[in-house]
Amino acid sequence: MSAISVKNIEKSYDKGAVKALKGINLEIEEGELFGLIGPDGAGKTSLFRILSTLILPDSGSATMMGLDVVKDLWKIRKIVGYMPGRFSLYQDLSIEENLNFFATVFNTTVKKNYHLIEDIYVQIEPFKKRRAGKLSGGMKQKLALCCALIHEPKILLLDEPTTGVDPVSRKEFWDMLGRLKAKGITVLVSTPYMDEASRCSRIALMQGGNVMEVESLSNIIGKNNMILYALRSKEMHRLLKDLREFSGSLSAFAFGDEHHVRLSRDEEAEELYAFLLHRAHEMVNIRKINPEIEDVFIQLMQEQHS
Amino acid sequence: MKIFLAFIRKEFRHVWRDRRSLSILLGLPIIMMLLFGFAISNEVKDSNIAVLDHSNDLMSRQLVDQIGQSNYFTVFEMVDKEAAIESAFRKGNIRLAVIIPPDFASGMSKDGSSIRIIADASDPNTANIVTNYMNAILADFLKSNFSLMQEPLSIKIESRMLYNPQLKSSYNFVPGVMTLIMMLLGTMMTAVSIVKEKEMGTMEVLLVSPMKPILVIISKAIPYLVLCFIDVLLILLMSYTLLEMPVRGNIPLLLGESLLFILTTLSFGLLISTLVASQQMAMFISLVGFLMPALVFSGFMFPIENMPLPLQIISNVVPTKWYFYILKTIMIKGLGFEYIIAPTIILCSMTTVFILLTLRNFKVRLM
Numbered sequence: 001m002s003a004i005s006v007k008n009i010e011k012s013y014d015k016g017a018v019k020a021l022k023g024i025n026l027e028i029e030e031g032e033l034f035g036l037i038g039p040d041g042a043g044k045t046s047l048f049r050i051l052s053t054l055i056l057p058d059s060g061s062a063t064m065m066g067l068d069v070v071k072d073l074w075k076i077r078k079i080v081g082y083m084p085g086r087f088s089l090y091q092d093l094s095i096e097e098n099l100n101f102f103a104t105v106f107n108t109t110v111k112k113n114y115h116l117i118e119d120i121y122v123q124i125e126p127f128k129k130r131r132a133g134k135l136s137g138g139m140k141q142k143l144a145l146c147c148a149l150i151h152e153p154k155i156l157l158l159d160e161p162t163t164g165v166d167p168v169s170r171k172e173f174w175d176m177l178g179r180l181k182a183k184g185i186t187v188l189v190s191t192p193y194m195d196e197a198s199r200c201s202r203i204a205l206m207q208g209g210n211v212m213e214v215e216s217l218s219n220i221i222g223k224n225n226m227i228l229y230a231l232r233s234k235e236m237h238r239l240l241k242d243l244r245e246f247s248g249s250l251s252a253f254a255f256g257d258e259h260h261v262r263l264s265r266d267e268e269a270e271e272l273y274a275f276l277l278h279r280a281h282e283m284v285n286i287r288k289i290n291p292e293i294e295d296v297f298i299q300l301m302q303e304q305h306s
Numbered sequence: 307m308k309i310f311l312a313f314i315r316k317e318f319r320h321v322w323r324d325r326r327s328l329s330i331l332l333g334l335p336i337i338m339m340l341l342f343g344f345a346i347s348n349e350v351k352d353s354n355i356a357v358l359d360h361s362n363d364l365m366s367r368q369l370v371d372q373i374g375q376s377n378y379f380t381v382f383e384m385v386d387k388e389a390a391i392e393s394a395f396r397k398g399n400i401r402l403a404v405i406i407p408p409d410f411a412s413g414m415s416k417d418g419s420s421i422r423i424i425a426d427a428s429d430p431n432t433a434n435i436v437t438n439y440m441n442a443i444l445a446d447f448l449k450s451n452f453s454l455m456q457e458p459l460s461i462k463i464e465s466r467m468l469y470n471p472q473l474k475s476s477y478n479f480v481p482g483v484m485t486l487i488m489m490l491l492g493t494m495m496t497a498v499s500i501v502k503e504k505e506m507g508t509m510e511v512l513l514v515s516p517m518k519p520i521l522v523i524i525s526k527a528i529p530y531l532v533l534c535f536i537d538v539l540l541i542l543l544m545s546y547t548l549l550e551m552p553v554r555g556n557i558p559l560l561l562g563e564s565l566l567f568i569l570t571t572l573s574f575g576l577l578i579s580t581l582v583a584s585q586q587m588a589m590f591i592s593l594v595g596f597l598m599p600a601l602v603f604s605g606f607m608f609p610i611e612n613m614p615l616p617l618q619i620i621s622n623v624v625p626t627k628w629y630f631y632i633l634k635t636i637m638i639k640g641l642g643f644e645y646i647i648a649p650t651i652i653l654c655s656m657t658t659v660f661i662l663l664t665l666r667n668f669k670v671r672l673m
Contacts, residue, residue, distance in 0.1 A: 053513075054514065083511075092324065093316065
């Protein structure tokens with residue numbers, strides 16, 4: 001049985017004016033650390049809210065551990081740990097008070113499930129008397145994770161837990177998610193950061209209310225077997241224009257301080273180099289690179305648009 | 307039960323840590339009582355007067371003493387000719403002058419009207435009020451000193467002010483202030499409290515838990531119930547000590563009815579909170595949409611009997627009207643429960659309706 005099963009879920013807002021989800025399908029196995037990767041507005045939060053029973057889908061169905069998200073509302077709320085994208089604990093209560101409160105709400109105690117949160121809690125414990133509103137972004141997220149975990153949920157839903165968190169805390173946070181996975185908890189996590197995709201057992205690439213691809217990261221990259229070159233020259237702006245005009249390039253886009261261009265054959269790299277010299281580019285630097293998740297994502301986006 | 311207690315503990319912490327709201331909750335009744343008690347009043351106290359005593363004997367001096375001892379007048383100066391009175395009025399030193407005739411002690415039996423009272427009527431209301439006070443004091447004095455003397459047979463009008471013989475304004479405003487404060491704090495504070503959870507996003511986490519809506523609602527109301535009750539005690543204590551206004555009726559009954567009214571306002575506040583999306587909206591509705599009618603239709607400032615019939619009918623659905631009525635009945639008339647059964651039942655049913663509507667409107671989902 002899948003831990004989370006989503007079938008043709010559709011959701012729109014403002015009486016159909018905004019389509020947030022356009023028929024999503026997902027199967028997530030028990031014990032998976034599953035990532036939803038996509039930019040803002042891809043529909044990640046809507047999907048989280050439907051799965052956590054906060055909103056109703058317009059059509060389609062979804063189950064969590066076999067329980068229907070519409071009919072089995074109260075049963076699901078017992079087994080799900082949910083951490084919204086916005087910090088949603090009581091800012092005027094201390095770390096300790098927040099944690100105790102949420103433990104009690106779920107009819108348990110901090111003591112009973114301390115083993116689940118111990119790794120995380122020891123990091124924020126020195127500040128346990130501090131009000132949650134006065135914590136740093138990373139500490140807030142750690143506290144929120146503790147509160148979502150304290151009732152030993154079977155499924156953990158984390159909506160962009162690392163957005164706005166410093167790189168060190170982000171790494172620590174993902175280390176913890178890895179340990180939760182080892183404990184057998186199914187974790188569904190969303191993130192706009194592509195580099196975090198490698199931490200997930202499988203990922204779904206989302207864009208504009210659709211799921212473009214569901215695979216493990218290496219499979220996605222492997223399947224989309226891309227021949228990719230990174231280029232630099234003195235005039236970067238004109239370079240991008242010329243790269244797009246080159247007959248052999250499948251796509252070209254700015255990527256950090258380089259441009260990535262996708263070719264259909266390796267032999268074309270020579271032709272491209274000659275083409276650029278012909279167009280009077282100076283200091284042209286061209287090298288073959290291995291595609292990363294961003295490259296795949298951009299390619300999938302382009303395929304979807306065309 | 308443990309969950310419920312945890313909720314209540316949390317709510318108390320919210321209230322306790324929000325010092326600004328807390329100071330409003332406890333400070334407002336004190337300020338309103340002081341304002342109405344000492345600053346805003348229909349009574350005119352300590353008016354300066356001038357006395358021109360032509361007779362200057364034991365009897366007239368006794369009269370001047372009695373006038374000076376009352377709370378309403380202070381003898382500013384004793385003058386010896388009428389022209390001095392004129393100049394005292396011009397300077398604005400005095401509000402009233404009393405001229406006692408030479409034959410005051412002896413002439414009383416013949417004609418009681420020989421005392422003259424002159425008032426500064428540039429402020430007609432005040433002049434009227436102080437003249438009435440003076441008349442009352444004079445009548446009192448004459449009655450006690452000349453009661454054995456034969457009076458000509460005449461019809462005298464004697465009005466008796468029931469329940470409030472001194473016409474103290476505190477008799478009206480203490481119940482009024484209590485009603486308004488309960489309405490204001492009870493409704494606004496609770497309305498804001500649930501909406502706050504929505505705005506801060508904490509409702510999102512709370513909803514994804516097995517807690518029941520009824521628990522949230524009741525636990526939200528309890529700290530404000532306690533605080534409003536403290537306010538009731540505070541107001542009663544202040545009115546007793548500072549304004550010397552005793553409660554004539556049964557105090558436990560008064561507190562019980564107050565508790566009922568607090569429940570009414572709290573449940574109304576909760577109902578508002580389920581209907582609006584932002585704290586500002588909650589505040590706006592409870593202040594503008596509700597405080598105004600509560601003020602107008604309570605009968606505290608404007609007598610309901612003088613309103614056009616449609617407004618009189620509307621006033622019946624305003625809870626403040628009934629609480630104000632109950633308060634006056636118990637505090638001032640000193641009557642028992644049998645006289646306020648109907649308003650009590652009305653308040654009970656209003657509360658029930660508000661709570662049922664709140665429960666119906668409380669969403670178990672976000673939208």
